[in-house]
Amino acid sequence: MSEQAPLVSVIVPNYNYAASLELCLRALQAQTYAPIELLVVDDHSTDDSVAVARRLGVRVVQTERNMGVAGARNLGVAHAGGEILVFVDSDVAAYPDAVEVAVAMLAADPRLGAVSSIHDPEPLIRDSLVEDYRALQYYYWTASSEGSISFLFPALVAMPRRVYDEIGPFNTQLRETEEVDYGHRLTQRYDMVLTSAVRSRHDHDDRLGKLLRKLYRRGRARVPLYAQRRRFACGFETSSRAGGSLAALAALAALPVAAPLGPAGAMLPAAALAVSIIADLGMYRFVLRRRGPLFLLYFGVVHFVVNVTIAAGVAAGVVRWLFSARFRRLYEPDLHVRPSAAGEAAT
Incomplete structure (x- = not known):
């Protein structure tokens, strides 16, 4: 990259994901893009997540209480100095060129407000058949939605800081569906794409009970959004x-x-x-x-x-x-x- 390349702030919200956090951070430290500042926002974890990040030399911002992922992302932005924001969940490992590709896509199209990654069909950490199921199911649903979307995929997403400032912060009231809300707000003014050119692997849920509880809560939480807007998001939930x-x-x-x-x-x-x-x-x-x-x-x-x-x-x-x-x-x-x-x- 040239010396004039914009600074990218990579923000990793984390809550009790020490098991995958090291893989996530090592993948980000191996990015081909420069310059990058890397920041973990630890959302009051009770495991050794903070120790993992510090051992790798990564800057950590800690919350005084659990805020939820929306609040953690907003807090990360408040401590970030980059022209480009990249949000990466702590159970996701980006391919080495993920940031470089995403930044190039944003630079090529000023109307593009966000670029989201498609995870591989193979999980980051294979723990169970349930995880194999989820990785394949999630991959197919996202890959078949590739292109223009209105449903934000924040597990690995890049956006210009100016877009975030214009759209505003993630809604901290919404602990299960903030990404759908944010995508709807963003696409009122900008385009947004989901692309397999930005690749990553995700450590999916490995227990059926945990997966089902999450999907139940999300299904319930989607109702006010879709009822008020009277349409599904473009992509994934069709x-x-x-x-x-x-x-x-x-x-x-x-x-x-x-x-x-x-x-x-x-x-x-x-x-x-x-x-x-x-x-x-x-x-x-x-x-x-x-x-x-x-x-x-x-x-x-x-x-x-x-x-x-x-x-x-x-x-x-x-x-x-x-x-x-x-x-x-x-x-x-x-x-x-x-x-x-x-x-x-x-x-």
């Missing part, structure tokens, strides 16, 4: 995938009704299950080619459970939306620009 999740839940709900009806009744859950499978047929073909029929069977069972969980979360969100005024107010515009008031200390 109407067809939402339909697939609802069809899976319908197939499960139809079983008690179908049982007394005999063979004819079995058509109800079977038809709903078929709709759910068709909604993600391309993904199943991808998994079959990559891992073979035996793993596909496992993948299909887990994905059915995931779909049911997402749909149940959405249903719970709809009920909450109907009966909770506070829940409906989460996405009112005046909340978008309120940074967290949590205290912090730089070390």
Whole structure:
């Protein structure tokens, strides 16, 4: 890079991810781009995350209490001096040229407000079959959304500081869905892309219970956003995938009704299950080619459970939306620009 290359501030929000943090930071220290300043915002971790970062010589900013990832990102920006901001989650390892490619893309198009990475279909740390499932599922859904998006993928995203300053901070009220909100706000003024040219690996959830709880909460939290804006985000969470999740839940709900009806009744859950499978047929073909029929069977069972969980979360969100005024107010515009008031200390 030339001496005139802009300073890039890489901000790594972290909460109890010591297991992957070293891989994340070493990958960032090996970037081909210069100049870079690297900053970890430790969100009141209870593990040895801070010791890991300090051992690698990385600057650390610590919060006085847990703020959530939105607040941690905002705090990182407050301590950053770069013209370009790169947010990297502490369970993500970027390829060596990731920052260089992202900065070049932003420089080539002034209307481009953010560039997000597509993670590899192989997990950063392989711990379980659940993690294999999640890596493949997440990869296919993101890769099939490559291009212009309105759903921000902040696990590895680059944006000009001027864009962040114009759009405002991440909404700290939204602990499960701040990225969808931020993407919507950003794309009112700028383009945003998801690209496989910026590559990374992600340490996905390796336990099914943890994954399901996260997806349930996210499904529930999406309801106010989509209800007020009356449309899905462009990329990842599409109407067809939402339909697939609802069809899976319908197939499960139809079983008690179908049982007394005999063979004819079995058509109800079977038809709903078929709709759910068709909604993600391309993904199943991808998994079959990559891992073979035996793993596909496992993948299909887990994905059915995931779909049911997402749909149940959405249903719970709809009920909450109907009966909770506070829940409906989460996405009112005046909340978008309120940074967290949590205290912090730089070390």
